[in-house]
Amino acid sequence: xxxxxxxxxxxxxxxxxxxxxxxxxxxxxxxxxxxxxxxxxxxxxxxxxxxxxxxxxxxxxxxxxxxxxxxxxxxxxxxxxxxxxxxxxxxxxxxxxxxxxxxxxxxxxxxxxxxxxxxxxxxxxxxxxxxxxxxxxxxxxxxxxxxxxxxxxxxxxxxxxxxxxxxxxxxxxxxxxxxxxxxxxxxxxxxxxxxxxxxxxxxxxxxxxxxxxxxxxxxxxxxxxxxxxxxxxxxxxxxxxxxxxxxxxxxxxxxxxxxxxxxxxxxxxxxxxxxxxxxxxxxxxxxxxxxxxxxxxxxxxx
Numbered sequence: 001x002x003x004x005x006x007x008x009x010x011x012x013x014x015x016x017x018x019x020x021x022x023x024x025x026x027x028x029x030x031x032x033x034x035x036x037x038x039x040x041x042x043x044x045x046x047x048x049x050x051x052x053x054x055x056x057x058x059x060x061x062x063x064x065x066x067x068x069x070x071x072x073x074x075x076x077x078x079x080x081x082x083x084x085x086x087x088x089x090x091x092x093x094x095x096x097x098x099x100x101x102x103x104x105x106x107x108x109x110x111x112x113x114x115x116x117x118x119x120x121x122x123x124x125x126x127x128x129x130x131x132x133x134x135x136x137x138x139x140x141x142x143x144x145x146x147x148x149x150x151x152x153x154x155x156x157x158x159x160x161x162x163x164x165x166x167x168x169x170x171x172x173x174x175x176x177x178x179x180x181x182x183x184x185x186x187x188x189x190x191x192x193x194x195x196x197x198x199x200x201x202x203x204x205x206x207x208x209x210x211x212x213x214x215x216x217x218x219x220x221x222x223x224x225x226x227x228x229x230x231x232x233x234x235x236x237x238x239x240x241x242x243x244x245x246x247x248x249x250x251x252x253x254x255x256x257x258x259x260x261x262x263x264x265x266x267x268x269x270x271x272x273x274x275x276x277x278x279x280x281x282x283x284x285x286x287x288x289x290x291x292x293x294x295x296x297x298x299x300x301x302x
Contacts (some may be wrong), residue, residue, distance in 0.1 A: 003051055003203075004210050007299050012163045017151050018242075019055055019207070023048050024148045031137050031144075038133050039087040039124065042080045045140065045289040049077035054203025061166035062156040069147065069154075070086045076143045079136065086123040090240065092235040093120055096258075099265050113254040161296045168208070169289040171200045176285070179277045186270045188237035194277070195230035203226055211295030222280060229273040236269070 002022040027048035052073045060066045093181035097113065098157055100106045108116070128136070138160035156163045178194035208215045240262045243255045283291075 004207055005299070006210055012160060013154065013156050016055065016059060016101070016155060016156070020052060020154070021148060021149045023052050024144050027144055028141055028148075031141050035213060037127065038083050041137075042084040045080055046077045046084065049073040050199065051203060054200050055207065057171055057200045058167040058204050058207060059156060061170065062158045062163040063154065064157070065150075065154060069150070072100055072143065072147050076140055076147075080140060081260045083128045083133065083136065086120070088235055090117070090120050090124060092232070093117060095232070096236070096239070096262055096265060100261055107261055112253045112258075116249065116258075119249060119252060152175070160292050163298075164208070165289050165293060168204050168292060169202060169285045171197060172281075172288055173285045175201050176281045179274075179281055180271070182277075183274060186274070188234065188266075191230055191273070192234050192237075194273075195234060197229060198223060198227050198230060198277075208292055208295060211292075211297070211299035216295070219280070220274060226273055226276050226280065229269050229276070233266050233269045233273065236266050240266075272280055 003019060005012070005015045005019070006183050009018065014219045027045050030036075030041060030044045030048070036044075053070055056063065056066055056073070060070075063069075086223050093116065097108050097117075100108045126280050175194070175197040178190070182190045182194045202220065205216055205223060209220065243249055243259050243262070249255065
């Protein structure tokens, strides 16, 4: 497990550095993959940055450099988004069509389907020339290589699990607060914030899984599923906004039924997400962090 603490780590600080270097090196290697489509490369690089930010969230209370390093990886990922967003909209549209096909009277059919999909598909890579893509990836590599050079200087203010417990607990507390906000009113914005904290907690469980891998396997899988549900919900919100305001898409036909279909799909997704989220956050924050402290002790004894 490269994205996990290991018993062989000399210290928490050593583990943090090892994990960060592994993710940065993985990103540098993937950025040079000439046989992979640009959108997929960008997807992989953004995923690496999210893992790094999850790692930083875990040590935030113990790490003075959190703000600067978190900003580094956030901005590095943001610079790549233009090469990924259009592809996500095509995937979201295709998933909506499959959902539509389950209805007795589908609304995305024939010419309307063809026109909408062609317009969305035509935007993939439309804003990124080969030269621009090469420059974008070169800039990304420069940022990551500079960050790699700083990792050896990362220092924590606490030792052992004490360096991790506050970040684990505080992130889980935020996750529970965002779930409560979504329960009160599941707007796209609230669900998106809830997803962010879900992803961070998922990363934390992955990082701390070595002490109880079998016990935590189910939690890891369910947190990933919850993140996917909320990610699909967010993507539908973005697609719905495009269908409501993008003049080119509006010109393809009557989109009212398509927007209503997207909203229906969002309702179903958020219903599943809320049920799952309540189960995953039933434990109080201090009880959860105490449980993970025991798992950490098991890893050290193994």
